[in-house]
Amino acid sequence: MADDTSDTLVISDKRKIVRKFGRAIFSKDATVLISVSNIKVMTASKVIAAVQGALGEDSILSCVPKNGDVYEVSLIDIESARAIVDKELKIDNQPIFVRHLSSKVKVVSFMHLSGLITDEQIESKLKLWRVELLGPIKRRRYENTDVFDGTRFMRVRFPPDVSSLPYSVGFQIESGVEYYSVRHDHQEKVCFSCLSPGHLNAACPDRICRSCNKRGHIQRNCPESVCSTCDTIKKDCVCDPPIIWAIGATNVKNKPQR
Ligand SMILES: [Zn+2]
Ligand SMILES: [Zn+2]
Ligand SMILES: [Zn+2]
Structure with missing residues (x-):
């Protein structure tokens, strides 16, 4: 019991020191993502109160709202992050999920x-x-x-x-x-077919063109198919203004990739 008390004091002192001198602040390992059902309803002050309730008054350094109903919350140390990660906290009787910044969850x-x-x-x-x-x-x-x-x-x-x-x-x-x-949080544009961030669906190396049976483009962008405006093979298209039929390019004739 006596040991517990002294541990608490040590942690508390360390926190004060960190705040005072601004050291060791905002480490990736001490940063968690907190998902709420609706960021407009679950305000930052509610999230801050929940974290403080779980970890103590001076446990939280920042609470940044992000896209996808997520708060990026930096805590005072890695131990604090570990203590609430993968736990389900409740705010207004609704569950909020906490996980590490780099988590696949x-x-x-x-x-x-x-x-x-x-x-x-x-x-x-x-x-x-x-x-x-x-x-x-x-x-x-x-x-x-x-x-x-x-x-x-x-x-x-x-x-x-x-x-x-x-x-x-x-x-x-x-x-x-x-x-x-x-x-979801930290989302980036990826290929619909293979989820790779390097290219879009129309240029996916996994795709096989239905026109020429070659890999790497879809029929819409096939250089062997015919331009519907000038009836010339697309790579030799003579339309004016010119239509760029490059493989994988978002073409004026194509629907925008969503
Ligand atoms: Zn792909
Ligand atoms: Zn083709
Ligand atoms: Zn044409």
Whole structure:
């Protein structure tokens, strides 16, 4: 018991010293990401209070709101980060998830999905991306109501070679395919097909062109296919103003890549 007390004193002294001289502040290992269901409702002051409640008054150095309903929270030391990582804190009776900055465990949101899209459809998308579902698929509500806003979010683990999901995903509904936004923290533009950040879907080396059966481009960008405006093979297109049919380029004739 006496030892416990002295440990507490030591930690407390160290914290004061760190604050006073500004040393060892903002280390990556002492930074965690805290996911909330809606950043507008779960304000920074609520998050700060929850962290202080769990770790003590002077445990938190910064609380920065980020895209995807996430706060980046820097703590006083690695021990503090370890103490709350992978725990489920509660604010206003709602769970918030805490994880390390570099963790493959993330909360992914599918934004404002049609109610006709089933959770099973989401699960099969995740499976396709080799993303492991770690908890139930939850539905976000409008503030202070029981009405869902369509957004569904879930805790997942990315495979080691995947750091980002595509910004948009298509779901088959009765009238055809509808596209919806996918969001998580530290997201970057990746190929729809292989989730690589180095290229977009249209230039994916895994794709095989349906026109010429060569790898590395899709039919839309195939240099062997014919320009619909001038009826010339695309690489020799004589349109004025010229249409750039470069492989993988976002062409004026193409739909913008989402
Ligand atoms: Zn690819
Ligand atoms: Zn081709
Ligand atoms: Zn042309």
